Amino acid sequence: MVGKANDSDKELMVPVQERLRQVIDALGVSVYQVAKDLGENSSKFYNILNGRAKPSYDTILRLLEQYPQxxxxxxxxxxxxxLSEEEDNARVIEMPVRYRELPFVPTRFYASFIETYTEGLSLEQLETYRVAEHLVEGHKNAVIIEISGNSMSPQLISGAKVLAVHIDPTNWEYQSGGIYAVIYRDYFVVKRIKDNELLTKQRLTLHSDNPNGGSVTVPRKDILGIWKVVRVIDSPVE
Incomplete structure (x- = not known):
């Protein structure tokens, strides 16, 4: 004889993406806001909620840290x-958040950044931007870059600040699929690398995510520096 499922069994049947959706609804915030608070890409959360991906253990831990309720x-x-129910005798314990000051490249500094980079840039010359330590996650040689224009929208819109990590020139040939900040000649752009032909044809093609942004092919000899964008730190609402 098959027994009738109790309420506890029904709760356990709820898939993780539905539990995450109910958590977001209970918090009364948008998916975009949750992604922003956790330093994640909002498209990642939409993929989870639509059942195309599962949240990592690290993502769940950061969500619990960010929203202790x-x-x-x-x-x-x-x-x-x-959510936790409030109790009269409960007390709020605030966990200390550690911050780090990272070199910051704002839009208005693009031209002078290119110029000083070619002359042997010292990161101490840059402005700084305060970032929570857990968002840096041990990345070395990281900088914060402000996005200019909407060629990489909807993922990166004008005014967004991203964490980018410097790529050693010996590893340029192996970069593909991600978003990168690239200095070539007197240009400083943030684009996606899809066609990396540095090994075969000594050239790199940089693409815009926005169909109106187009693409550009750059000879290796013109490339001065490459940084990989690893995280959105802050982004305005369109």
């Missing part, structure tokens, strides 16, 4: 309630 028992095991 979310119950880990619900997010991990589906045990209600979704």
């Amino acid at each position: 979310v119950r880990a028992d619900y997010l991990l095991r589906g045990q209600l309630p979704v």
Whole structure:
């Protein structure tokens, strides 16, 4: 005889993407805001909510740290309630957040950044931008770059600040699929690398995500520096 499923069993049947959706609804925030607070790409969360991907353990931990009112028992095991209930004798414990000052390349500094880079740039010459330590995640030689224009929208819009890591010239040939900041001749652009032909044809093709942004092919001899964009730190709302 098959027994009737109890409420606890029903809770455990809720898939993780649905639990995440209910957590976001309970918090009363948008998917974009959650992604921004966690330093993640919003498209990653939409893929999770649509069942095309599953959240990593690291993402779940950061969500629980960012929103302490979310119950880990619900997010991990589906045990209600979704959020912690306030108690009269409860007290709020604020966890200290560590910050780091990283070199910052604002839009208005693009031209002088190119010029000083060709002359042997010292990162101490740059402005700084304050970033939570956990968003840096041990990346070395990282800088914060402000996005200019909408050639990389919708993922990166004008005014967004991104964390980018310097790529050693010996590794330029192996970069593909991601978004990169590239200095070539007297240009400083943020584009996606799809066609890396540095090994075969000594050239690199940089693409815009926005169909109206076009693409550009750059000879290796014109490339002065490459940084890989690894995280959105801050982004205005369109």
